[in-house]
Amino acid sequence: MKLEKGAITLGYGTGVMADEGNRFLIRNLYNPSGDTIDGKGYSGKLYFTITGPSGYVVPIMLREERFN
Structure with missing residues (x-):
């Protein structure tokens, strides 16, 4: 599985509410x-990252929707 091998990782954004040195991670x-993970993390948002063929890590923010 790609999660176990480290090709895809899951993460969350710290945003502005984090400590001074840990903001937007x-x-x-x-x-x-x-x-x-490299990238700008907004408060409470979920991200998954993929390591591309060139070796760059690309963070992708998951979209949230409300359910009624």
Whole structure:
């Protein structure tokens, strides 16, 4: 599975409400105290990242919808 191999990771955005040095980071959900993912993370948003063929990590923000 790509999650287990590290090709895809899940993360969440820290946004403006985080501590001074940790604002707008994307934290790895599997290791929140350690790994951060390149990109700008908005508060509470969920992200998954894919490592492309060139080696760059691309963060993709998941879209939220309300259910009535």
